[in-house]
Amino acid sequence: MSTETTTAPSIPSTDIDPFAMESLRDPFAADGAVRELGPVVYIAKHDYYAVTRFTEIRKGLRNWRTFSSTDRPFYEDSEFRPRIVLFEEPPAHTRTKSAIMDVLGPKNLEWMGQYFKEQADALLDRVLDQDTVEVDGYQDLATAYVLKVFPDVIGMPTEGREALLKFGNATTNAFGPASELRDQKLASGGEAVAWVEQNINRDALTGDGLGAQLYAMADEGRISGPEARDLVKTVFAAGFESTTAGIAAMLRAFGDHPQEWLKLRQDPELVAKAWEESVRLYPPNRFGGRWVPDGADVAGHRIPAGAKVLMMWLGAARDPREFDQPDEFIIDREMPNGHLSFGFGLHTCAGNLVARLEATTLLRSMVERVAGVESAGEPRTGVNYQGFAHEYVPLRLRRGSL
Numbered sequence: 001m002s003t004e005t006t007t008a009p010s011i012p013s014t015d016i017d018p019f020a021m022e023s024l025r026d027p028f029a030a031d032g033a034v035r036e037l038g039p040v041v042y043i044a045k046h047d048y049y050a051v052t053r054f055t056e057i058r059k060g061l062r063n064w065r066t067f068s069s070t071d072r073p074f075y076e077d078s079e080f081r082p083r084i085v086l087f088e089e090p091p092a093h094t095r096t097k098s099a100i101m102d103v104l105g106p107k108n109l110e111w112m113g114q115y116f117k118e119q120a121d122a123l124l125d126r127v128l129d130q131d132t133v134e135v136d137g138y139q140d141l142a143t144a145y146v147l148k149v150f151p152d153v154i155g156m157p158t159e160g161r162e163a164l165l166k167f168g169n170a171t172t173n174a175f176g177p178a179s180e181l182r183d184q185k186l187a188s189g190g191e192a193v194a195w196v197e198q199n200i201n202r203d204a205l206t207g208d209g210l211g212a213q214l215y216a217m218a219d220e221g222r223i224s225g226p227e228a229r230d231l232v233k234t235v236f237a238a239g240f241e242s243t244t245a246g247i248a249a250m251l252r253a254f255g256d257h258p259q260e261w262l263k264l265r266q267d268p269e270l271v272a273k274a275w276e277e278s279v280r281l282y283p284p285n286r287f288g289g290r291w292v293p294d295g296a297d298v299a300g301h302r303i304p305a306g307a308k309v310l311m312m313w314l315g316a317a318r319d320p321r322e323f324d325q326p327d328e329f330i331i332d333r334e335m336p337n338g339h340l341s342f343g344f345g346l347h348t349c350a351g352n353l354v355a356r357l358e359a360t361t362l363l364r365s366m367v368e369r370v371a372g373v374e375s376a377g378e379p380r381t382g383v384n385y386q387g388f389a390h391e392y393v394p395l396r397l398r399r400g401s402l
């Protein structure tokens with residue numbers, strides 16, 4: 001009788017620190033290097049396990065019981081991130097997610113789409129006041145547009161809205177190691193907290209927006225009053241920086257690839273695909289945290305019970321096992337398995353339809369008015385533990401209707 005036992009291959013360990021400043025400056029290089037070490041890698045510095053490749057992340061996220069969200073790497077209770085939805089699991093998650101998805105879903109998309117289009121057209125007509133203009137795609141287009149349209153449909157006051165970007169930035173940095181950088185980010189976000197706490201209240205919101213709809217669900221008993229308030233806060237935390245970052249990155253991608261703009265002008269039906277490709281190439285959200293209460297098997301490797309896990313979807317966005325020419329921006333790319341930039345499985349982004357609608361509506365208005373897009377200088381990205389965002393996207397736009 002054989003006494004041999006089969007042991008799982010050991011997980012490669014790395015000294016690469018995905019949260020060192022060098023990694024934050026170029027997360028694609030850092031997360032790509034970790035990805036190439038194996039499908040699951042032990043991050044020694046933080047005692048966490050990184051799941052690094054597209055197929056394994058997708059497979060893991062299908063199984064929310066194994067890869068649980070009730071605890072996450074670097075998680076502490078914080079004024080920036082209510083525990084609702086993202087940290088919940090069924091049955092509580094089913095109730096709160098369905099409430100928020102209802103508000104951010106089909107019943108509101110049609111009127112929102114019309115409003116977004118009016119505002120996108122008006123913004124572009126203002127910006128394109130000469131045959132050729134130079135703009136900052138981050139500030140003049142992405143931020144100007146998102147901070148106008150989405151707070152309006154939620155029913156927020158105009159005064160002080162810029163607080164939302166600071167608040168969102170602190171939310172993503174709350175998922176990072178204790179450091180001077182995190183302290184700075186949280187302090188900056190802290191300046192926005194009072195505004196947010198005041199403006200998530202029912203009486204601060206208009207009676208006909210998405211915020212009021214969430215409170216009306218509490219009147220119907222579908223969720224509780226405190227849950228309605230926490231859901232409104234979640235929308236404030238999750239809905240702005242991410243969408244602004246996604247749109248700014250899309251504009252940068254076109255600036256770097258003027259020929260793709262011409263392709264889009266020739267076939268404007270590619271608008272939706274072009275957005276999906278840009279949000280694949282530049283995911284506004286770098287990783288999702290999980291923990292494995294009973295351990296987990298990933299591609300034949302065993303992650304021990306109780307370990308914390310980073311689902312590294314920014315690195316997986318450029319996984320050559322899934323995408324041909326992964327670093328290229330190809331707007332008519334076929335993506336049979338999609339991408340992971342809105343997450344996957346139980347916690348797939350609740351606002352993904354709204355974010356997609358915002359981005360594609362702006363892009364459509366641009367295609368109708370802009371004959372050529374090119375870079376007008378070196379874009380600049382910010383540093384962020386869980387997010388990825390540009391701070392400056394200089395572009396030259398040449399006016400020309402379709």
Ligand code: HEM
Nearest residue numbers: 085086238239242243246288341342343347349350351355
């Ligand atoms: C381009 C814009 C956006 C991106 C890239 C993005 C990305 C993501 C990702 C990756 C997750 C999954 C997190 C995880 O599994 O750990 C997520 C979850 C979530 N997002 Fe978004 N998001 C965007 C816009 C929005 C907007 C506009 C809203 C709300 C208005 C929103 C609300 C949420 C909520 C509530 C969750 C938690 C869902 C759950 O736990 O079931 N997001 N988002």
